[in-house]
Amino acid sequence: MKDQNAKDVLSGRARDPALNGKDPRVFVIGEQPLVAETRPDALDDDTTPTDKFFIRNNGKIAPPTEDPERWTLSIDGEVNNALALTLGEIRQKFAHVTQRMMLECGGNGRAYFSPETEGVQWHHGGAGCAEWTGVRLRDVLLAAGLKETARYTGHFGSDPALDAQHPSPPISRGIPIAKAMDENTLLVFAMNGKDLLPVHGLPLRLVVPGWTGSVSHKWLTRILIRKDRHDGTLMDPWHYRVPVRVMSYGDKFDPTKFVDLESMPVRSIITSPADGARVGANFTLRGAAWAGDRSVRQVEISTDKGANWRKAALSAPKNRYDWTRFTAQVTLRPGMHELWSRATDSENNAQPEEALGWNPQGYCANPVHKIKVTVS
Numbered sequence: 191m192k193d194q195n196a197k198d199v200l201s202g203r204a205r206d207p208a209l210n211g212k213d214p215r216v217f218v219i220g221e222q223p224l225v226a227e228t229r230p231d232a233l234d235d236d237t238t239p240t241d242k243f244f245i246r247n248n249g250k251i252a253p254p255t256e257d258p259e260r261w262t263l264s265i266d267g268e269v270n271n272a273l274a275l276t277l278g279e280i281r282q283k284f285a286h287v288t289q290r291m292m293l294e295c296g297g298n299g300r301a302y303f304s305p306e307t308e309g310v311q312w313h314h315g316g317a318g319c320a321e322w323t324g325v326r327l328r329d330v331l332l333a334a335g336l337k338e339t340a341r342y343t344g345h346f347g348s349d350p351a352l353d354a355q356h357p358s359p360p361i362s363r364g365i366p367i368a369k370a371m372d373e374n375t376l377l378v379f380a381m382n383g384k385d386l387l388p389v390h391g392l393p394l395r396l397v398v399p400g401w402t403g404s405v406s407h408k409w410l411t412r413i414l415i416r417k418d419r420h421d422g423t424l425m426d427p428w429h430y431r432v433p434v435r436v437m438s439y440g441d442k443f444d445p446t447k448f449v450d451l452e453s454m455p456v457r458s459i460i461t462s463p464a465d466g467a468r469v470g471a472n473f474t475l476r477g478a479a480w481a482g483d484r485s486v487r488q489v490e491i492s493t494d495k496g497a498n499w500r501k502a503a504l505s506a507p508k509n510r511y512d513w514t515r516f517t518a519q520v521t522l523r524p525g526m527h528e529l530w531s532r533a534t535d536s537e538n539n540a541q542p543e544e545a546l547g548w549n550p551q552g553y554c555a556n557p558v559h560k561i562k563v564t565v566s
């Protein structure tokens with residue numbers, strides 16, 4: 191991690207203006223396109239401040255818009271009244287909702303797979319929990335009048351491809367209509383009480399909580415309602431799909447044995463103390479846990495590399511898709527120690543000690559979080 195930061199300071203941070211104002215613990219793991227994750231000790235706030243929120247772009251950041259209120263979102267396809275709504279109209283016509291909800295990249299945890307897989311090497315910090323303000327996508331879709339044939343959404347935004355060397359069209363993913371109609375799926379114009387930052391989708395984005403972050407489209411301009419699964423960029427058989435059965439490195443890739451990655455798996459992180467910290471003999475350990483569409487049933491802590499576990503105290507989430515904060519009182523002898531956290535979800539899935547479920551694109555690695563501390 192230290193090396194990561196050094197590299198970050200020398201390269202990405204110096205160059206990419208999107209990192210201006212971000213906490214130094216948001217470190218670059220991909221430069222073209224810009225991808226940056228948050229060190230777990232920077233996720234110690236109940237609500238993740240915007241300056242500590244991870245960044246995942248697939249192309250360039252969309253060019254700034256002159257007049258955000260006149261930004262237009264179109265809804266077309268399998269609807270009775272195709273709509274073209276300005277942001278001003280969206281604000282005016284639909285009820286505003288504010289909820290604290292998780293956003294997490296589908297590749298979060300990828301660095302823990304062995305053998306290493308393709309893709310950006312996220313540790314545990316491709317996730318954050320912000321207060322999102324917007325309107326329910328459901329309300330807008332009801333205004334457009336879904337036809338009986340409506341099955342799936344397709345999302346389009348205004349971010350351009352990276353450059354001539356990377357001419358692939360911008361990401362365009364989608365979700366089944368049931369998730370689009372879920373009351374927690376929001377069309378968002380504010381993050382933590384302020385307009386979205388350009389890098390987080392100014393002026394309008396989707397937040398589809400609990401699911402792979404790739405469906406939470408930024409710089410959103412159009413939602414196409416479809417009769418069948420969307421076929422946009424990164425809806426191919428490789429991306430954001432996970433094997434139905436356990437597979438191993440070297441197994442033949444058979445696309446018929448894969449399903450769309452939707453809900454993210456259970457995960458916990460220790461947010462205090464920081465990895466590598468010096469601590470007193472008695473301290474309060476703090477952390478956060480989340481589980482995609484499911485809830486967190488319990489979090490356990492081990493101070494002896496998994497030989498013994500004991501329960502952490504959980505605080506109640508504010509609303510659905512909020513993370514669960516936890517604390518534990520820890521007493522340790524002088525010396526070096528490891529602190530581990532393990533969460534279990536409402537369907538009794540627990541984090542494994544090492545990343546299981548290897549898959550070629552490296553989705554959903556959720557091993558227990560392990561940090562080292564020194565008691566002096």
Ligand SMILES: Nc1nc2c(c(=O)[nH]1)N[C@H]1C(S)=C(S)[C@@H](COP(=O)(O)O)O[C@H]1N2
Nearest residue numbers: 244245246247248295347403404406407408
């Ligand atoms: N238009 C657009 N939306 C996008 C992306 C993108 O590249 N372009 N990346 C997606 C991915 S993969 C993730 S994980 C989230 C990250 O959101 P954030 O950068 O605000 O943290 O945005 C999603 N929405």
Ligand SMILES: [Mo]
Nearest residue numbers: 295296403404
């Ligand atoms: Mo992502």
